[in-house]
Amino acid sequence: MQLFHASSLLLAAYGVSASVIERQSNGGGFEDGQPIDGQGKGAPLSGGTNHELDLQNPDNLGRQSTDNGVVPNIKWSFSDSKTRILRGGWVREQVVTDLPTSKEIASAQQHLTKGSIRELHWHRVAEWGYVYAGSITVSGVDENGQFQVAKLEEGDIWYFPKGVAHTVQGLDDENEFLLIFDDGDFDAVGTTFNVDDWITHTPKSILAKNFGLPESVFGSVPSPNPYITNGTVDNRTVTGGGGELTGNASFAYYAKDHPLEEVPGGGGSLRIIDSRTFPIATTIAATVVTLQPGGLRELHWHPNAEEWLYFHKGQGRATVFLGSAAARTFDFRAGDTGVFPDNSGHYIENTSDTDDLVWIEIYKSDRVEDISLTQWLALTPAGIVADTLKIPVDVAENLQKEKQILIKNR
Ligand SMILES: *[C@@H]1O[C@H](CO)[C@@H](O)[C@H](O)[C@H]1NC(C)=O
Ligand SMILES: *[C@@H]1O[C@H](CO)[C@@H](O)[C@H](O)[C@H]1NC(C)=O
Ligand SMILES: *[C@@H]1O[C@H](CO)[C@@H](O)[C@H](O)[C@H]1NC(C)=O
Ligand SMILES: CC(=O)N[C@H]1CO[C@H](CO)[C@@H](O)[C@@H]1O
Numbered sequence: 001m002q003l004f005h006a007s008s009l010l011l012a013a014y015g016v017s018a019s020v021i022e023r024q025s026n027g028g029g030f031e032d033g034q035p036i037d038g039q040g041k042g043a044p045l046s047g048g049t050n051h052e053l054d055l056q057n058p059d060n061l062g063r064q065s066t067d068n069g070v071v072p073n074i075k076w077s078f079s080d081s082k083t084r085i086l087r088g089g090w091v092r093e094q095v096v097t098d099l100p101t102s103k104e105i106a107s108a109q110q111h112l113t114k115g116s117i118r119e120l121h122w123h124r125v126a127e128w129g130y131v132y133a134g135s136i137t138v139s140g141v142d143e144n145g146q147f148q149v150a151k152l153e154e155g156d157i158w159y160f161p162k163g164v165a166h167t168v169q170g171l172d173d174e175n176e177f178l179l180i181f182d183d184g185d186f187d188a189v190g191t192t193f194n195v196d197d198w199i200t201h202t203p204k205s206i207l208a209k210n211f212g213l214p215e216s217v218f219g220s221v222p223s224p225n226p227y228i229t230n231g232t233v234d235n236r237t238v239t240g241g242g243g244e245l246t247g248n249a250s251f252a253y254y255a256k257d258h259p260l261e262e263v264p265g266g267g268g269s270l271r272i273i274d275s276r277t278f279p280i281a282t283t284i285a286a287t288v289v290t291l292q293p294g295g296l297r298e299l300h301w302h303p304n305a306e307e308w309l310y311f312h313k314g315q316g317r318a319t320v321f322l323g324s325a326a327a328r329t330f331d332f333r334a335g336d337t338g339v340f341p342d343n344s345g346h347y348i349e350n351t352s353d354t355d356d357l358v359w360i361e362i363y364k365s366d367r368v369e370d371i372s373l374t375q376w377l378a379l380t381p382a383g384i385v386a387d388t389l390k391i392p393v394d395v396a397e398n399l400q401k402e403k404q405i406l407i408k409n410r
Contacts, residue, residue: 030058037062059317062221067319069326074101075338078109082119086118088230089170094337096184102339104364105308106186108179112136114171119225120167120195125183127160128284129168130360132312134175137235140166140251145242148251155255155288157273159281164251168311171233178310184284197225230309248279260290265404267295268356285368287361291316294409295357299373305363307340314350314357319408321345332359345373372403 002308029036029044033054036042044060045054054061076099081092112118112134129138142164149266151171152158168177183191199207200223204215211217220315222229245251248372253273274285285305291297291314315333320340330349332338340346350357361368377385378399385396 002149030061030063030268031055032369033058033061035061037065055193056333057331059331062272063331064319067328069322069324069328070130071322071326072101073099073370074320074328074340075330075336076102077097078335078337080339084227086226086228088113089228090323091228093186096188097187099337099339101341102306102308102337103184104182104306105312105339105362106181106184107337107362109176110168110179110228111174111176112168112171112228113175113230114170115230116170117229117231118168119227119229122163122165122193123160123181124162124191124193125181125186126283127158128180128182128281128286128362129158130178130180130286130288131156132176132178134170134172136171136177137169138166138251139169139238140164140245142245146245146249147238147241147243148245149221149238150250150252152252152254157253157255157278157286158251159253159278159279159284160251161282166251169231169233180284180308180362193355194225194227196221196223201224251280253281255280259409263405264400264402265295265298265407267404267406267408268292268388271405272368274368282366283364285363285365287368289357289359289361289406289407291348291350291357291359292408293350293352293356294352295350295385296407298404298407299345299347300370301343301345302340302363302370303343304367304369305365306342307346308362309336309338309340310360310362311336311338312358312360314355315352316348316350316357316359318346318348370403372405375403 033051035043036044059067076094078092078094081094081098082088083092087108089112091108092112093106095106096102110118131152131154132156135151137149137151138158138161139147139149141147150158189274199218199221204218207218221374255271257269258277260271264271268289268291270287270289270397273281275282289297311332311334313334315331317331318331318338319327319329321327322341322344330338348359378401382393382396385391386393
């Protein structure tokens with residue numbers, strides 16, 4: 001802080017050239033939001049700039065000297081999304097037009113107040129949800145007339161396969177969740193089908209014939225459809241049809257039934273939610289991760305899919321490696337989303353001295369899969385590794401053969 005104030009004063013008093021000298025003698029100006037590296041590269045920003053964003057994203061200013069080449073943007077903050085405010089809550093989305101590198105996954109944060117309802121609907125794509133505040137009822141019906149009405153709390157998850165009819169209602173005063181869809185182009189026409197939208201655009205005579213009811217019954221269906229509507233908590237039980245979905249057919253994953261996994265690296269804990277632990281989730285696999293201050297999600301890649309990310313708490317940074325000497329470092333904080341392209345190499349480091357970094361990883365797959373750089377090298381003949389990387393052969397021989405996953409601060 002002392003350094004920051006001193007340099008700000010200098011900047012104000014003597015103009016930017018004094019600050020260049022100041023920065024160079026102090027090893028760089030990135031912490032002050034200036035693209036100056038302290039080794040003679042860079043110069044101050046003289047034009048328009050968003051200083052707050054520069055301070056939050058020192059790696060966009062060139063701080064990481066191993067970065068190289070052209071790497072497209074892989075980050076989008078929910079704070080950059082348009083929030084749709086409604087009676088009973090709000091929603092803000094991230095779709096492919098916001099973050100073009102995220103082709104397989106689109107997402108939203110959504111908030112429902114007590115009793116409020118995300119109106120009945122279905123999608124052409126699968127929906128996955130994670131409750132991070134409050135509690136909700138999710139209700140769904142499948143092709144066999146089997147249904148489920150599940151009460152979900154913080155940490156619980158749901159998954160509706162493509163086409164399954166569903167709705168969500170808030171139970172606590174304030175309820176919020178992350179929504180994931182397995183197609184980046186989620187706002188395309190033909191993706192979401194709301195019940196009142198359909199009813200409104202069906203001839204009244206057909207409605208009467210279809211339901212065996214007078215036309216007047218449907219005289220008050222809201223139009224345009226409200227998306228979220230305020231309501232009252234309904235805990236009537238549902239019976240009949242094809243019966244309740246349970247066991248492996250359940251749409252609901254209850255966190256309390258799945259203890260957190262401690263990992264070999266000792267740097268945190270995680271929970272993998274994929275078709276092995278949540279059998280119905282065949283197109284969306286996830287990991288919820290907590291990484292300690294200074295901890296590192298070890299260098300790895302995913303052989304099966306893009307990795308989409310939502311940062312829930314804390315701050316971190318990650319470098320994505322695309323091959324062809326292309327690599328770029330990004331700074332992340334709570335509320336950011338990101339995507340690592342299919343098979344790209346990466347790590348995530350917690351850059352806070354005090355706070356855990358909590359994020360959710362999503363893959364359009366039935367499995368979470370990764371290949372660890374260290375494990376790969378440890379399970380390759382040591383002489384080959386030593387000759388390739390020009391490292392001592394005994395170093396190659398002693399690399400960890402077990403995935404560390406989350407490495408504690410060292
Ligand atoms: C929803 O809000 C409107 C406007 O405040 C109110 O008239 C209506 O009674 C509310 N409905 C419910 C079910 O709370
Ligand atoms: C129904 O839900 C309300 C609101 O959460 C609760 O106060 C009430 O006790 C519930 N009733 C039953 C029968 O569960
Ligand atoms: C439920 O799914 C698990 C994991 O896929 C599987 O091991 C188990 O055999 C399934 N149980 C039944 C009753 O199908
Ligand atoms: C506690 C700890 O190790 N914090 C580190 C978090 O990451 C930043 C950036 O790499 C380091 O500067 C901190 O020392």
